[in-house]
Amino acid sequence: MEELPIEPQGILWQTDFITAEHEARLVQIFRTKLVWPDVRPGGRISLHYGYTFDYKTFGVDPDIPFKPFPDWLQPLIPPTTYEGRPPEQVCLQYYPPGAGIPPHVDTHSIYDQLYSLSLGAPVMMQFRRGDDRSEVDLAPRSLMKMSGDSRLHWTHGIKKRKTDTLSDGSVRLREDRWSITYRWLRAGGECECGDAKLCDTAQRRNGVEREYRWKTYDADNVGLLPLPVDTKDSGAESQAVAAEP
Structure with missing residues (x-):
């Protein structure tokens, strides 16, 4: 190749x-x-x-x-x-x-x-x-x-x-x-790439967990993709942040 x-x-x-x-x-x-x-x-x-x-x-x-x-x-x-x-x-x-x-x-x-x-x-x-x-x-x-x-x-x-x-x-x-x-x-x-936006290992090590739900990214693209959810502040409601599409 x-x-x-x-x-x-x-x-x-x-x-x-x-x-x-x-x-x-x-x-x-x-x-x-x-x-x-x-x-x-x-x-x-x-x-x-x-x-x-x-x-x-x-x-x-x-x-x-x-x-x-x-x-x-x-x-x-x-x-x-x-x-x-x-x-x-x-x-x-x-x-x-x-x-x-x-x-x-x-x-x-x-x-x-x-x-x-x-x-x-x-x-x-x-x-x-x-x-x-x-x-x-x-x-x-x-x-x-x-x-x-x-x-x-x-x-x-x-x-x-x-x-x-x-x-x-x-x-x-x-x-x-x-x-x-x-x-x-x-x-x-375990992945060691360290990409905090796209790597689930890096996100987990940073205290971010992933939820999985339907999300629209573009007008012509709809699909099931992971959303990292910040859980560092256990006393506050978690806020979903869209992963880089």
Whole structure:
């Protein structure tokens, strides 16, 4: 994998991780063989393998047993030469045209490395830190790894919209897209990055606890993201402060 020469640093990229023929077979499986949960029309939907992602704590759900990787997923696991072992949590997501995911960081204390394989139509992903913005065009069959700054100090998300405007000014319609996210659990459950805005370990050490609730970040992005709650003053009512989107 090669690092993209952009900000944020730490985005590693591999073009054509699988062939177009392999991708077509996978899309056929996704469309006809898998049982997807019922959700509101137009929203993204997810299936989990290995440990199940917990949308209440943004960690893993301890009450759901480890789900073995199915046969179709086995060839898609990044080589053990990349991280030394297979991932512990894998999430398959379907994005219908117009669907997105709010800007977020994957929980620092629970998850270490983060990879994503894009399938189907391309889409623009936006990385954000304060007023800084950077977009990456997620091409079909590309494998992306987030490490360093891109993983820990910038949020990432996909805007909820029907089209993407490309760098040359052209407008591209969105179509059906799938992604496979691979997560490795962090040994020891502690992150040492020290980012008080985005790191749950740093927040906890500073006396900040997190609540999880629905919050609107942008007019076109609504999602479940953590809100740190300052609990240093136990005699006063805690005040929720929105995490950096």
